[in-house]
Amino acid sequence: MSFHMPSPTLKCDVSYCGPSSPESDDDSDANSLTFSPPFSGPPSVSSSLTSYEVDPSIRSASPESVLSIGSSLQAQVYRHEYGRGVNNYSEVYRLPGDDEEFERLDKQHLMFIEIMGEKFPPPFREIMADNVPGERKACLDLGCGSGSWIMDVAREFPNCNAVAVDLVPMQSPQMPSNLRSEVDDINLGLEHFYGDFNVVHARLMSSGIKDYHRVIDQISHVLRPGGLIDVAEFDFYPYNEEHQRILLDTHSLRTPWWAQWMTFLASAARARGGDLDAATHLYDWICGHPAFEDVVYREFWLPIVPSRKDSPALHKITRFMTEDVEAFLKSGRPLILGSGLPEDVLFDLEEKARKEVYEAKIPQYTRLQCVYARKKHLTPPP
Numbered sequence: 001m002s003f004h005m006p007s008p009t010l011k012c013d014v015s016y017c018g019p020s021s022p023e024s025d026d027d028s029d030a031n032s033l034t035f036s037p038p039f040s041g042p043p044s045v046s047s048s049l050t051s052y053e054v055d056p057s058i059r060s061a062s063p064e065s066v067l068s069i070g071s072s073l074q075a076q077v078y079r080h081e082y083g084r085g086v087n088n089y090s091e092v093y094r095l096p097g098d099d100e101e102f103e104r105l106d107k108q109h110l111m112f113i114e115i116m117g118e119k120f121p122p123p124f125r126e127i128m129a130d131n132v133p134g135e136r137k138a139c140l141d142l143g144c145g146s147g148s149w150i151m152d153v154a155r156e157f158p159n160c161n162a163v164a165v166d167l168v169p170m171q172s173p174q175m176p177s178n179l180r181s182e183v184d185d186i187n188l189g190l191e192h193f194y195g196d197f198n199v200v201h202a203r204l205m206s207s208g209i210k211d212y213h214r215v216i217d218q219i220s221h222v223l224r225p226g227g228l229i230d231v232a233e234f235d236f237y238p239y240n241e242e243h244q245r246i247l248l249d250t251h252s253l254r255t256p257w258w259a260q261w262m263t264f265l266a267s268a269a270r271a272r273g274g275d276l277d278a279a280t281h282l283y284d285w286i287c288g289h290p291a292f293e294d295v296v297y298r299e300f301w302l303p304i305v306p307s308r309k310d311s312p313a314l315h316k317i318t319r320f321m322t323e324d325v326e327a328f329l330k331s332g333r334p335l336i337l338g339s340g341l342p343e344d345v346l347f348d349l350e351e352k353a354r355k356e357v358y359e360a361k362i363p364q365y366t367r368l369q370c371v372y373a374r375k376k377h378l379t380p381p382p
């Protein structure tokens with residue numbers, strides 16, 4: 001496997017070495033990005049299909065290739081919409097990528113571990129074990145967000161190469177040295193990664209993906225033989241106590257309010273071109289792909305408002321969920337307001353949804369669908 005060396009015109013390929021806030025307009029060293037060392041050899045592909053163009057003039061002359069991002073790079077990476085920092089790169093994905101959102105994602109990551117009872121699906125550790133002479137294991141996280149998942153990988157498998165891709169850079173002050181963050185739009189293709197990874201992970205990125213089925217096919221090429229695809233997505237539908245869809249539209253405002261808010265969010269994300277139905281099709285797509293075998297499907301019903309019938313374990317995560325909903329209602333503002341819903345209508349709806357969740361009278365759920373599978377050792381020709 002080989003990786004791009006930093007070059008004057010490059011995919012923004014960074015590890016972070018200071019606190020940041022998209023709100024901040026500070027050019028000080030605290031807002032610097034450092035290039036992490038290339039993992040191996042010369043670049044495999046002359047240039048990425050995507051390349052986040054970084055103005056070479058903003059690179060410092062420091063021997064560590066410190067890239068002072070300050071206000072100019074922040075302006076390149078983020079735009080400010082309705083009080084939030086949203087990526088400046090994709091017209092499809094319009095949820096925030098700022099510190100507040102990363103904090104929400106970090107907490108959500110811990111909640112997923114609690115719900116699933118494990119950090120990684122069963123074959124993961126065996127596949128990533130450092131037990132093949134001459135092979136350095138490699139793991140790719142697509143749409144990494146704050147990077148909480150891939151940082152767990154990089155720390156637990158210090159001899160692996162870990163790569164995280166997102167529309168915004170990871171901003172952890174504790175970036176492991178075997179982890180690299182790349183700013184890139186997955187919609188533009190993954191060809192530059194073909195054959196490079198033992199594991200490809202993607203979680204909750206469907207609202208920013210135009211054609212998820214194509215991404216699944218590309219992942220089949222990114223994986224090495226025997227490798228693992230591990231994907232998880234919400235389907236953006238609200239569900240009732242019987243796990244039936246709560247069907248609402250965007251032409252009227254009705255209870256349950258959280259379900260109504262979710263309907264506006266999903267409608268706005270669909271209008272931008274996000275492949276929101278990916279969750280529903282993941283299993284069929286992966287099962288039907290000739291490169292994959294040993295396909296495993298799991299689903300998790302997450303209570304926005306739990307029912308009395310739910311297990312104590314589900315009730316235990318309600319505290320996390322309530323906090324997550326509170327934060328997510330704010331995260332949805334750039335997307336929903338950008339779709340044209342008036343501010344006063346949205347804020348009223350948010351307030352009603354918040355109250356409904358705290359009153360906890362109307363059980364409502366969201367569904368997480370997860371699929372993992374192995375890439376066959378011998379893949380039939382296309």
Ligand SMILES: C[S@@+](CC[C@H](N)C(=O)[O-])C[C@H]1O[C@@H](n2cnc3c(N)ncnc32)[C@H](O)[C@@H]1O
Pocket residue numbers: 087090093097105106109142143144145146147148165166167168184185186187202203204205206207208209
């Ligand atoms: C809801 S967050 C989930 C983050 C992380 N996977 C997790 O589970 O915590 C979705 C992430 O996917 C990224 N994303 C969405 N569409 C993308 C695209 N086309 N290319 C790269 N990243 C994308 C977003 O920027 C965001 O950070």
